[in-house]
Structure formats: C-alpha cells, structure tokens
Amino acid sequence: MKLFKINPTAKSLEQGSVLSIGNFDGVHLGHQALLKFLLQKSMQLGLASVVVIFEPHPKELFLGHQSPKRIYNLREKIIQLKRLGVDYVFCIDFTPSFAKTHPEQFIQNTLVQRLYARFILVGHDFHFGKDRLGNQHLLQKMGQAHGFELGIFDMYELLGQRISSTGVRDLLVKQDVKNISFCLGRHYSIIGRVIYGQKLARLWGIPTANIAVNPLKLTLSGVFCVNIKICGQEQDYQGVANIGYRPTVDGKKLFLEVHLFNFSGSLYGQFIEVSFLNKLRNEQKFANIEELRKQIEEDIVCAKHYFSQTN
Incomplete structure (x- = not known):
C-alpha cells in the first residue's frame, strides 16, 4: 500500500479525511462529478480529500487475460486526479491475500485507522471485500460505530447518456475520438x-x-x-x-x-x-x-x- 500526497499543501490525514473508493479508470465525467461533490465536502469540513484505488485492477487479478484493458495506467490516473484538486491518493496492492480481506476489517484497519475517515462517498452499486460482501448498508452501520458519515453518489448521466468506464472502452474500440472527448470532458x-x-x-x-x-x-x-x-x-x-x-x-x-x-x-x-x-x-x-x-x-x-x- 502506498500513500501519494499529490497536493503539497494538503492538511494532515490525522485531522480526519473525506474519501472515495473505486478504480477511477479514465477519470471520466462521472468520476469528475463524484469528485466535485467530495471536494466540496472536503472544503465544508476542512478536511483532506483522499481517493482510494487498487493496483492492479481487481478484474485483472480475478479474470487474468480475460479482464478489460485499462484506459489509463497508474501514473496517468494519478495525474488526472491531481489536476482535479484531490489531496491524496491511497493505492492498495490488490493481491490474492488482500482480496480475501473481510469488509469489516477493511473498514476498520484501512478506512478508519489508516486514513482517519470522517466522510466516505461511494457509488450507488459499490461492493467491496471478500466475496463482495461489503456494501453501503455495512458502511452505514459501521459509520455509526466509528464516527464517519456515508454519502451515496447516483449513476451519472449527461444528455441522457450514462457515462462509464465501460462506455469509454467501447468508444476506444470504435475509435470514436469525438465521443471519447465528450465522456472524458477533455481530449x-x-x-x-x-x-x-x-x-x-x-x-x-x-x-x-x-x-x-x-x-x-x-x-x-x-x-x-x-x-x-x-x-x-x-x-x-x-x-x-x-x-x-x-x-x-x-x-x-x-x-x-x-x-x-x-x-x-x-x-x-x-x-x-x-x-x-x-x-x-x-x-x-x-x-x-x-x-x-x-x-x-x-x-x-x-x-x-x-x-x-x-x-
């Protein structure tokens, strides 16, 4: 596991953090909307913002060569997150051993004790931990016990189109430069x-x-x-x-x-x-x-x- 401080003026994590968890492949407009909400919460609470990502992508571990190809490598992803104003990126080594971590253990050891979470923002269909048993209901329950608030971010659509990493990958296969730029909000x-x-x-x-x-x-x-x-x-x-x-x-x-x-x-x-x-x-x-x-x-x-x- 490695913590990247990508904003040199970021506050210390020991003061508490607001964080989101995911793969953020492509850092597309849906991700950007979620992160905009996260950064607003960061300013409101006066706490550092953290994005928790996994390396390699979990599907690369479980599916091997059958897994979807990446839009961005780790360096590109961190650069785009930095440009959006995120303070820290916490990169977790997604090993076979880590994949067996129980969701309660992940919340307590990583999100609470390591990252000092005070607010956690996840997508509406977010699952995590061994056998994907962790979900928003467990986060809500453990938030009450450990003193963090939970936010749920709904699916993001623009002009009636769902913006997703899968959609961007499909556009890359089609070589659709114009619509790739539309979904990413940049070239x-x-x-x-x-x-x-x-x-x-x-x-x-x-x-x-x-x-x-x-x-x-x-x-x-x-x-x-x-x-x-x-x-x-x-x-x-x-x-x-x-x-x-x-x-x-x-x-x-x-x-x-x-x-x-x-x-x-x-x-x-x-x-x-x-x-x-x-x-x-x-x-x-x-x-x-x-x-x-x-x-x-x-x-x-x-x-x-x-x-x-x-x-």
Whole structure:
C-alpha cells in the first residue's frame, strides 16, 4: 500500500479525511462529478480529500487475460486526479491475500485507522471485500460505530447518456475520438517517457518522440493530429502521431510515435503527454520504406491544414 500526497499543501490525514473508493479508470465525467461533490465536502469540513484505488485492477487479478484493458495506467490516473484538486491518493496492492480481506476489517484497519475517515462517498452499486460482501448498508452501520458519515453518489448521466468506464472502452474500440472527448470532458491522452527508437524518420528530417505503450492498455490506433505537452513545461506543441505496431518495418510492439511541429531539441528520458484531437487515417503496411516516407509527409501536410482550420 502506498500513500501519494499529490497536493503539497494538503492538511494532515490525522485531522480526519473525506474519501472515495473505486478504480477511477479514465477519470471520466462521472468520476469528475463524484469528485466535485467530495471536494466540496472536503472544503465544508476542512478536511483532506483522499481517493482510494487498487493496483492492479481487481478484474485483472480475478479474470487474468480475460479482464478489460485499462484506459489509463497508474501514473496517468494519478495525474488526472491531481489536476482535479484531490489531496491524496491511497493505492492498495490488490493481491490474492488482500482480496480475501473481510469488509469489516477493511473498514476498520484501512478506512478508519489508516486514513482517519470522517466522510466516505461511494457509488450507488459499490461492493467491496471478500466475496463482495461489503456494501453501503455495512458502511452505514459501521459509520455509526466509528464516527464517519456515508454519502451515496447516483449513476451519472449527461444528455441522457450514462457515462462509464465501460462506455469509454467501447468508444476506444470504435475509435470514436469525438465521443471519447465528450465522456472524458477533455481530449483522450497518453502520458509516457520518451525512449530511443529506430531513428528512421530522423534520417528523413522528420524526427519523432517514441513512447512504448503497455499492451494491457486499451488505446486508439492510426494516425492523428495531436497536441503535445512536455511534462513540467508550460508550452504546448502541435504535431502528428502514429500509434500502432509499425507493420512496414516489421514492428512487434505497440508504440506511439510523435512528430512535433516547430520543435528542436532532445526529449529522450522526458515525460510527455500526447492528446488526440482528430484521426487522419488507419495504420497501414506500405510496400516499401519510400512509400511510407511519402505518406508521412502527406500526413504532416494534412495535420497542419487541420490546425490552420481550427486555430
């Protein structure tokens, strides 16, 4: 278990906390609405806010390769929670041993004694603990004994559409960039460390920043107009990106390759955030490297035209 203090000015947990528990995969508009309520309660009570998450996702433990792929990895999730104003993230190692924890034990040892809960906010269908025996009724009962209040957050809908992590995953499979942005309340993005690639594009005068993408992550595929932010810097860059397996060069691993417009310098070892704005085409295999080079140049022209029309 690890406690991340993501707000340097956060109050000490020993003074008490307001907290919510869940997976928060995608940190979509439904999560944001819940967290907005939690943060309002935090200000009202003058207590620190805590989000309790599990790593790995419980379904990854129980279902293995049959489990749904993730929208965000742990780093991306914590960054989005920080941007929303959460004070702490408490990450629980979801091991086979922890999965056998009785819900009463989890409430007393973790929520009360470790996190000093004074207010707990959960979804309307929240279950937890061994065999999913823990629920809102147990929380209500133990809250009376341990001095914390319980809040229940109803299912979130926007324009008649339920917003859920499952829905976002379905949209990622469909490559529906517009509606992914609608459900997230922002553009879908990938955050990762730039690593060394084959440097083919650099030989053509089109240098790219390369990020290896975890195969457990569900993501987009193809060529996109993107915005790029170098973590720790204020300036954004426009660019074009390919995410896929690079079939023309016999790629075997999933990579994100990004060409930044109007940028010079080295990004190796740095973290960047790539936000996907508009899809240009699907990834494809070309007959030879020269055809690939010509298509990349066409992609750059198309991307610059897109930005000229949207700016």
